[in-house]
Amino acid sequence: MSTKQQIILLAHGSSDQRWCDTFEKLAEPTLTSVAGSRVAYMELSSPSLQDVVAEGAARGIRQFTVVPLFLAAGRHLRKDVPAMLEELEHNHSVSIKLQPPVGENPELGQAIRHVVEKTLSDS
Amino acid sequence: MSTKQQIILLAHGSSDQRWCDTFEKLAEPTLTSVAGSRVAYMELSSPSLQDVVAEGAARGIRQFTVVPLFLAAGRHLRKDVPAMLEELEHNHSVSIKLQPPVGENPELGQAIRHVVEKTLSDS
Numbered sequence A, B: 001m002s003t004k005q006q007i008i009l010l011a012h013g014s015s016d017q018r019w020c021d022t023f024e025k026l027a028e029p030t031l032t033s034v035a036g037s038r039v040a041y042m043e044l045s046s047p048s049l050q051d052v053v054a055e056g057a058a059r060g061i062r063q064f065t066v067v068p069l070f071l072a073a074g075r076h077l078r079k080d081v082p083a084m085l086e087e088l089e090h091n092h093s094v095s096i097k098l099q100p101p102v103g104e105n106p107e108l109g110q111a112i113r114h115v116v117e118k119t120l121s122d123s
Helices: A017-033 A049-058 A075-092 A106-122 B017-033 B049-058 B075-092 B106-122
Strands: A005-011 A038-041 A063-068 A095-098 B005-011 B038-041 B063-068 B095-098
Touching: A005 A017, A005 A049, A005 B106, A017 A038, A017 B106, A038 A049, A049 A063, A049 A075, A063 A075, A063 B106, A075 A095, A106 B005, A106 B017, A106 B063, A106 B106, B005 B017, B005 B049, B017 B038, B038 B049, B049 B063, B049 B075, B063 B075, B075 B095
Parallel strands: A005 A038, A005 A063, A063 A095, B005 B038, B005 B063, B063 B095
Antiparallel strands: none
């Protein structure tokens, strides 16, 4: 990974801090493993996607990859986020690649199976 | 697992079939591995949570465990779902246990790390 690329884990955001706490815990293994990766929020929580891209661009990053911490793509990922990214690319002269939501990766389905099996063995 | 217990994987639901397709794929490893497990939707999609509990109760199931296919708990999981479950328990004389959202399990954080590492190695 080039030091000029940054991974952004994008969560929705909420006025409820407990919501964000869960996403920060979810992101922790990635943040520990992937140098320079950050969490950012679409709305209601900080840091915002706009702030994280602006900070990265100010440090010379020209390529961002956004990995949505969403299980599936709804209106936000199909419309709102692409529009936000297009504006950010224009404003900061950077390139931003939007990945599919993490829930579309088979790894998540396997993890869910493990969670359910653990639930059953504990009950 | 007793044959009189059923796992329900609860997703939000959407008018967009692609949303549901993603949840059905996410659920597939669990549905294959855990006998009798089902997907149900809170709203907008079918089968509804109400229908799945009614069908199970009609087949003699008295205990249900609901595993939310949500990354974090917001208003739905803190308020709406518990109210729905209380009503279903009353209407069908069954017991329904609500588990934390799958995103609160560390397995999901590790799966997300793998997804991001794969994204980087592919790019």
